[in-house]
Amino acid sequence: MSTASKLTTVEVNDKTGIATLTMCRPPVNGQNLELLLDIKSSIKEIENNSSRGLIITSASPKVFCAGLDILEMYKPDQQRLRAVWTELQNVWCALYGISVPTAAAINGHAPAGGCLLATACEYRVMVPDCRIGLNETQLGIIAPKWLVSGFLNVLPKRVAERALTQSRLFTTDEALQEGLIDEIATSKEEAVEKCAAFIGTFARVNSVARALTKQQFRADNLRQFHKEREQDVEIFLSLVNRPEVQKGIGLYLEGLKKKKANKK
Amino acid sequence: MSTASKLTTVEVNDKTGIATLTMCRPPVNGQNLELLLDIKSSIKEIENNSSRGLIITSASPKVFCAGLDILEMYKPDQQRLRAVWTELQNVWCALYGISVPTAAAINGHAPAGGCLLATACEYRVMVPDCRIGLNETQLGIIAPKWLVSGFLNVLPKRVAERALTQSRLFTTDEALQEGLIDEIATSKEEAVEKCAAFIGTFARVNSVARALTKQQFRADNLRQFHKEREQDVEIFLSLVNRPEVQKGIGLYLEGLKKKKANKK
Amino acid sequence: MSTASKLTTVEVNDKTGIATLTMCRPPVNGQNLELLLDIKSSIKEIENNSSRGLIITSASPKVFCAGLDILEMYKPDQQRLRAVWTELQNVWCALYGISVPTAAAINGHAPAGGCLLATACEYRVMVPDCRIGLNETQLGIIAPKWLVSGFLNVLPKRVAERALTQSRLFTTDEALQEGLIDEIATSKEEAVEKCAAFIGTFARVNSVARALTKQQFRADNLRQFHKEREQDVEIFLSLVNRPEVQKGIGLYLEGLKKKKANKK
Incomplete structure (x- = not known):
């Protein structure tokens, strides 16, 4: 059994009854509005198709998910930017709160929004030599409180505060040692x-x-999320719209262009 | 000095001033209404006899406490079932909140209500080759929030959520490694x-x-408990009374009977 | 660049832009009212002089900070005692909440109020063979909830509750192992x-x-602090004024006098 929206696929294993949600927006599953909407509807589909569990993974060979598509944040249309953050919230809330067991097969890098998806699950398996973490501060934005609450489900406070303020990306080995992931697998299939x-x-x-x-275990974090979600959208917008942040994103995008040009 | 109610004894060591509360309802200290009432009154007795501390242990050779007596939950009298859960709450609240130092000498298995008693104490010593954990979900009920709050005093969130959802019973060695117990002892006496x-x-x-x-350290959890205790009784009753759960308990009891018959 | 109040100095490194706050009230940086006021104003100075970070350390060779000056608590003037505790609160709140990165170079023992300063920072480096911890209960007072909240940012709950009730002072090695400090340095300079x-x-x-x-990470603890700070002053005063506690402090001071006399 398999269904597909544009940017995700959902496949249910007939034998195990477990659904696999695969993100497939090349090259790095950058979370634009459309991908976020597709992830959300795939989660809802799994919630309603009586699957025995949900595994989230990526169709890209080297990246699980690179987080928010940076183009969504550069010289943004305010209405669309608002929708993007709202859908990121909706994805987190749907995945964090879903009643069936969840696990992330992290088959590549998982910064920012990639780490968000992974830490919303109950279990994490990652391939070697990749990076995972909430590195929002590097770009001038912040990991919101609801996202941090999920981060604190897996990391000690001391480690979490430092990682968040330092924009730390953990290697696969470091992530295992600190508890950010639960197992290492040598391939996507094994993950x-x-x-x-x-x-x-x-x-x-x-x-x-x-x-x-x-749900009882996660209820406090979800309650807090719902209380603060509107205010959180405003904070995100005010940070992204700061001239300093726009300039930083601009420089970052120029750097990417030069890299591509040099490769040719 | 020694006093006794029917199903527990309290003995105060003249030299150290420490009181030992021993559960003695053979064969496994199944927590029926009477045992719970006796544990509660023994805790209150120790609180008032100016003991220097409380040690809780079991008279059974292989079991510290097997948790709620399953017969209390099978085709239950609703009034009595309500009283059982209320007294389990009272026992936890009395032991968790008592001002004198507390320790559990876990001289055998400690699932469910046995783990509840152990984690309400400030220190845990356990004999080898036994099991401890909150395995409520296996039977179709859940470890309530107040009980989980005490569980989270000793285990990291990541370990706790997984253990609760998986009905995990930790071996003595695993319990030590994760922090669920503090020391291993080779015998009850050493414990x-x-x-x-x-x-x-x-x-x-x-x-x-x-x-x-x-008390300052534990006040938030106790405040939360008192706020939710009535609602918690209703949740417990509604779960136990589900036909699916009654059927499961029935099958379990039949299995026990067959085991006994085969032994004869 | 260097400024000095009477009992602290602030020195900003021209190259790194990092400010070092040094406590210099011999012999052990006992926190009397004047030292607390000077620490507070030095923190405020650093907050406003656009330093890139704050390092707190001590001019004493063997002690980082011994905590509250015990003379402030013996046969106290009530008005002054109230001011002392209020300023201890102010120091914690200023250091815990400051936006720039903070680190403690713990070049000696750090009991009670010394541990308070260290755990309010984001990072801790300590020299070997010293002691650190919240040992308030030994004297008959308690580590207030706001202080405990910072303690819980670095230690697991299980370790923290036991340490607080036992008045545990961790050796440098134990502190590293449990997470109470982050690194060991062989000298103050290296720290x-x-x-x-x-x-x-x-x-x-x-x-x-x-x-x-x-600030988002620490906001809940600070909010709780502001809610309870007045009540906390009353609790402190009522504990210090207990005859039993005054007698204990008196005996302690007599012991110190005898030690000094014997050395002559």
Whole structure:
């Protein structure tokens, strides 16, 4: 069984009943408005198709998800920028709060919005020699409180505060050591298998009680999120629109162009 | 000095001033209404007899406490079921909030309500080759928020969420490694001794300041408990009364009967 | 560039732009009212002189800071005692909430109020063979909730509760192992260098986003502090004024006198 929207696919394994959500917006799954909408609707689809679990992964060979598409933030249309952040919130909230077991098969780099997806899941398996972390401050924006709340589900406070302020990207090995990921896999296939094995551990548990336990555990963070989500959009917009930040993004984009030109 | 109610004993060591509360409802200290009432009154007795500390342990050779007596949950009298859960709450609240130092000499298995007693204490010593954990979801009920709050005093969030949703029972070694217990002892006697040594470390500390510090540390969790305790009883009842859960308990009890019959 | 109040100095490194705040009230930087006022005004000075970071250290060779001057608590003038605790609150709140990066070069023992200063910073480097911890209960007072909130930013709950109730002073090695400090340095100079290196890691990060991220991370603790600060003064006063505590302080001071006499 397989369904597809434009930028994501959902495939349900007939044998295990586990759904795999694959992001496929080349080259790096930059989260533009359309990808975010597709991720959200794929999560909702899985929530409603009675899957036994959700695995999120990427069709790109080297990147799980690079986070917000930087073009969405450069000289932005304010209405669209508002929609982008709102949909990022919706994706987090849908994935963090979904009742079925969730796992991320992190088959490549996962900065910023990529780390957001991974830490919203209950389990993380990552391939070697990649980077993961919330490096928002590098660009002049901040990881919002709701995102930090999920980050703090997996990292000690001391490690989290430092990582957030330093824009730290953890290597795969560091991520395992600190608890940001749970296992290392040598390939995407193995990562998906390990995620499926994790989800399989719930076979012997009452699924209603499991879902209630997960939701009770995450309820405080979700309540806080809903209380602050509108204010959070305003904070994001005011930061992105700062001239200093726009200038920084501009320089970054120019750097990318030069790199491409040099490669030719 | 020794006093006894039907299902617990309290013995105060004349030399150290430490009270030992022993559960003695064979074979596994299943928490029926009567045992819970006796544990509660023993805790209150210790609170008022100016003991220097409380050690909780079991008279059973292989089980510290198996948690709620499953017979209380099968085809239950609703009034009594309500009383059982209310008294489980009372036991937790009395033990978690008592001002004197507390330690658990975990001389056998400690699932569910057994783990509740252990994590309500300030220190845990356990004998080898046993299991401890909050495995409520296996039976179709959930570890309530107040119980989870005490669980989170000793385990990282990442470990706790997974353990709760998976109904994980930690071996003695795993429990030590994750922080769910503090020491391993080779026998019940040694476990009690190590608990007494822990309580002895407070001799050089002002006892009023110690008590205030403990209570300040635990106040938020207790406040939350009192706010939600009535609602929590309703949640428990609604889960236990689900036909699916009653059926599961029935099958479990039949399995036990067959085991016994086969042994004969 | 260097400025000095009576009991502290502030020196800004022209090359790095990092300000070093040095406490210099011999012999042990006992926090009397005057030292606390000087620390506070030095922090405010650094906040306003556009320094790139703050390092706090001590001019004493063996002690970073011994905590509240015990003479302030013995047969106290109530008005002054109230001012002392209020200024201790002000110092914590100013240091914990300052937007620039902060680090403590702990060049000696750091009990009680010394540990308070260290844990209010973002990073801690300590010399070998010293002690650090919140040992308030030993004297009959308690580490207030706001101070504990900072302690919990660096230590697991399980370790923190036990340390607070036991008046535990961690050796340098234990402090590193538990996360109470981040690095060990063989000398004060090396400690200051390592603190400067930590602050240097923020060079590549947007400073506005960094400051907002830090303040967002610490906002809940600060909000709680402001809500409870007046009540906290009353608790402190009522504990210090207890006859039992006054007697304890008296005995402690007599012991100190005898030690001095024996040395002559």
